Amino acid sequence: MAVSSHRSKSANSGTLRWRLSAPVAVLLLMALTYAVSESGLQMPVLLRCHPESPLLVPVSSAFSYWRDHREEEERKKFQFQLDVSDFTPAEAVRRHAGSSGGPPVVQSLRTGSPGGLFAVKGTLRIPVAAPEVFKWLTDPEMSAHIFARHVASCNYRKALDIGKRKTIRYFEVSKTGRWRLLGIHFKFESTVIVREDWQQMQATYRQARPGAMRHFSGFWQVVPTGKSESLVMFYTEAIPGFPLPAILRRFARRALEYMARSTLQDLRATAIQRQSATPHG
Numbered sequence: 497m498a499v500s501s502h503r504s505k506s507a508n509s510g511t512l513r514w515r516l517s518a519p520v521a522v523l524l525l526m527a528l529t530y531a532v533s534e535s536g537l538q539m540p541v542l543l544r545c546h547p548e549s550p551l552l553v554p555v556s557s558a559f560s561y562w563r564d565h566r567e568e569e570e571r572k573k574f575q576f577q578l579d580v581s582d583f584t585p586a587e588a589v590r591r592h593a594g595s596s597g598g599p600p601v602v603q604s605l606r607t608g609s610p611g612g613l614f615a616v617k618g619t620l621r622i623p624v625a626a627p628e629v630f631k632w633l634t635d636p637e638m639s640a641h642i643f644a645r646h647v648a649s650c651n652y653r654k655a656l657d658i659g660k661r662k663t664i665r666y667f668e669v670s671k672t673g674r675w676r677l678l679g680i681h682f683k684f685e686s687t688v689i690v691r692e693d694w695q696q697m698q699a700t701y702r703q704a705r706p707g708a709m710r711h712f713s714g715f716w717q718v719v720p721t722g723k724s725e726s727l728v729m730f731y732t733e734a735i736p737g738f739p740l741p742a743i744l745r746r747f748a749r750r751a752l753e754y755m756a757r758s759t760l761q762d763l764r765a766t767a768i769q770r771q772s773a774t775p776h777g
Contacts, residue, residue, distance in 0.1 A: 573689075573702060574691055574700045574701075574702050574713065575713075576713060576714075576731075576733060577611070577613050577615075577711060577713075577733055577735070578605060578606060578613065578615045578733055580605075580617070580731055583617055583729070583731060585717065585719040585727075585729065588619050588719065588727060588729050589719060589721060589727050591619075592619045592621055592727060594619075594620075594621055595621065596621045596622065596623050596725050597621070597622060597623055597764070597767070597768055597771070598621065599761070599764070600618050600619065600620040600756075600757055600760035600761060600764065601618060601619050601620075602616060602617070602618040602753050602756050602757045602760070603616065603617055603618070604616050604749050604752070604753055605617060605733075606733070607745055607746070607748075607749040608740055608742075608745035608748060608749070609745070611735065612710075612735045612736060612739055612740065613711075613733060613734075613735050614733065614734050614735070614736075614748060614749065614752050615731070615732070615733035615734075616731070616732060616733075616752050616753055616756045617729075617730065617731045617756075618729075618730040618731075618756045618757065618760050619727060619728065619729055619730070620727070620728040620730070620760045620763060620764055621721065621725065621726070621727050621728075622725070622726060622728065622763065622764060622767035622768075623724060623725050623767060623768075623771050624724065624725070624726060624767045624770060624771070625720070625723065625724050625725070625726060626697055626718045626719060626720040626721075626726035627697070627718075629718045629726050629728060629763075629767075630694070630697040630699075630718045632763075632766070633699060633716050633718070634692055634699060636650055636653050641766075642762055642763055642766045643759065643762050643763075644762075645758075645762060646673055646674060646675060646755075646758065646759065646762070647671055647672070647673060647674070648671075648672040648673065648674040648683055649671065649672045650669070650670070650671050651670035651671060651672060651685070652668075652669075652670050653667055653668070653669045653670075654667065654668050655667055656668055656689070662694075663693065663694045663695040664691065664692065664693050664694070664695075665691075665692045665694075666689065666690065666691055666692075667689070667690045667692070668687065668688075668689055668690075668704060669687070669688055669689075669690055669701075670685065670686070670687040671685070671686060672684070672685045673685075673686060675755065677751055677754070684708065686703070686707075686712070687703070687704040687705065688701040688702060688703055688704055688712070689701065689702050689703075689704050696717065697717060697718040697719075698715055698716065698717040698718075699715060699716045699717075700713075700714075700715040701713060701714055701715065706737065707737070708736070708737050709734050709735065709736060709737060710735045710736065710737045711733070711734065711735040712732075712733070712734045712735075713732070713733060714730070714731045714732030714733060715729075715730075715731050716728065716729070716730055717729040728760065728763060730756060730759070730760060732752075732756065734752070736748075
């Protein structure tokens, strides 16, 4: 009986060790197959990772599902407080009254009420092809050159491992801005998460963490309107970290409009300079 009991305990111990080590083994297998699949090789199968899949699926499909799910979760974070669903490329092109190379059109949408939300949108038509303009906006060096008046420094820009679709990329970007309002010079640092959609030529951004602003987000989008012409759409919204008295809201609205218009003017100046430098005929 003692021997039988000992054997029973050993068997139970072995079963327990297997139950504990099995999940660890699966995790190690997943890590190994992920590393191998990333190197271009294919491992045969992996246990089911979501209800719709069969019991066994290719490891590349399992991790593809995981990446897509993570990218979808991240995309949901880029939500605006204001409904801007009517600010579409087609509507922006239809409503923009300016000529190519003309000044930007800027409009306030919210001025601190309700909920302390400030929002502004703008459009600009420039004589530069849309893909080139989008490269300007997403290239760190070119962007720093265009907006040098209002960007003191680009502190860092690092790629985030979210999703693997070639047309969509995520970055964390930190910049120090400089502005002059009412004759006063001031600087501020902002860190945002940027989602670059190269198929739609849209760069959406959101505040990485609350600071002076409780909420801050927006987007750039470049719309082709001709072979060598495009319409640039700009939208930004912000909620200050503290409520603004009514007497200061008008100033805040004007400041936000000025910052949006000045930013688009910098882009316009670069486009006109490029057009002037391009030989014709």
